[in-house]
Amino acid sequence: MRIILLGPPGAGKGTQAKSISNKFFIPHISTGDIFRKNITEKTPLGIEAKKHIDKGHLVPDKLTIDIIKDRLNNEDCKNGFLLDGYPRTVNQGEALKTLLDEQGSSLDIALLIKVPREFILSRMTGRRVCLTCGASYHVTFNPPKAAGKCNVCGCDLVQRADDTEDTVNERIDIYEAQTQPLIKYYDDKNLLSAVDGTQAIDSVFESIYSILESIKK
Ligand code: ADP
Numbered sequence: 001m002r003i004i005l006l007g008p009p010g011a012g013k014g015t016q017a018k019s020i021s022n023k024f025f026i027p028h029i030s031t032g033d034i035f036r037k038n039i040t041e042k043t044p045l046g047i048e049a050k051k052h053i054d055k056g057h058l059v060p061d062k063l064t065i066d067i068i069k070d071r072l073n074n075e076d077c078k079n080g081f082l083l084d085g086y087p088r089t090v091n092q093g094e095a096l097k098t099l100l101d102e103q104g105s106s107l108d109i110a111l112l113i114k115v116p117r118e119f120i121l122s123r124m125t126g127r128r129v130c131l132t133c134g135a136s137y138h139v140t141f142n143p144p145k146a147a148g149k150c151n152v153c154g155c156d157l158v159q160r161a162d163d164t165e166d167t168v169n170e171r172i173d174i175y176e177a178q179t180q181p182l183i184k185y186y187d188d189k190n191l192l193s194a195v196d197g198t199q200a201i202d203s204v205f206e207s208i209y210s211i212l213e214s215i216k217k
């Protein structure tokens with residue numbers, strides 16, 4: 001299955017992506033995780049991306065599209081993939097379509113996790129992430145078993161530098177201006193399905209699971 005996840009920052013895309021990836025045996029590809037890994041390793045890509053990410057802005061399309069082209073050409077994406085955080089602009093969506101056309105494949109579904117703005121701030125300021133495996137927790141809504149430690153790999157959890165109140169507001173504005181148009185873009189292609197992301201984490205997954213089972217080939 002070839003899946004993209006849409007939804008505002010803090011909707012729960014990363015959280016659900018881990019479960020979808022495990023259940024359907026497809027790689028979880030998060031452009032945010034790829035950028036953060038590069039930032040930690042201080043690569044040229046990471047140094048450039050950090051300038052944009054710290055302000056809550058999008059990383060320029062050219063850089064982001066090249067990363068995805070590279071990643072989707074990997075062997076592990078032959079039988080499907082789950083994109084989390086890509087595309088974020090219609091231009092990125094068009095680039096993905098061109099790439100899949102070239103590969104003779106196509107998207108199966110664009111899954112929108114719907115969460116209104118008033119839920120987002122508390123989710124993002126309470127978010128704690130593992131920079132090693134990408135797992136995402138919340139101090140109240142989804143705490144790790146041992147405080148400050150990742151359940152999956154045991155590494156330290158950190159607060160993301162871009163999860164401050166000011167940056168979150170900027171990111172939501174940018175989402176509304178640049179990413180929300182993708183909802184109509186995929187709806188027009190009859191690829192869009194939406195779930196209510198305000199439910200508990202397990203209930204959101206149940207909704208997603210039943211949609212994905214119904215389209216599984
Ligand atoms: P995104 O990848 O869409 O930015 P995350 O999956 O990182 O979002 O989730 C953002 C924060 O909200 C995390 O701290 C996560 O633990 C928490 N969270 C995710 N889904 C839910 C939910 N359904 N209810 C409450 N908190 C959630």
Ligand code: AMP
Nearest residue numbers: 031032033053057058059064085086088
């Ligand atoms: P995320 O982990 O998905 O919340 O992404 C963190 C940050 O990385 C975003 O706020 C952007 O600055 C940047 N980013 C991630 N994915 C993209 C993308 N597809 N296009 C542009 N910037 C991105």
